[in-house]
Amino acid sequence: MPSVLPGAMVRLKEDVPTLLLSCGNIGVVKNLWFTPVSACEIEFYLTKKRLRVRALLLLDEFEVIHPSVAREKLMRPQVNELSKGN
Numbered sequence: 214m215p216s217v218l219p220g221a222m223v224r225l226k227e228d229v230p231t232l233l234l235s236c237g238n239i240g241v242v243k244n245l246w247f248t249p250v251s252a253c254e255i256e257f258y259l260t261k262k263r264l265r266v267r268a269l270l271l272l273d274e275f276e277v278i279h280p281s282v283a284r285e286k287l288m289r290p291q292v293n294e295l296s297k298g299n
């Protein structure tokens with residue numbers, strides 16, 4: 214895994230239903246925690262719900278991504294949204 218620093222863009226690897234987060238959601242690292250285990254506080258913005266959610270996640274629960282990957286995912290229309298119009 215690339216080094217995790219505040220401001221890094223990350224993609225969630227698994228659902229976190231209690232926080233309304235789904236696998237693949239894109240977030241930004243806000244804080245790093247090292248005691249008692251390494252974890253990161255990550256902020257996700259859920260556009261459909263106009264909601265900001267912060268989650269404290271272990272390093273194996275997300276992956277660091279390049280900003281261009283995040284931009285592409287955020288700009289691409291969701292397949293489910295397109296099929297609703299039919």
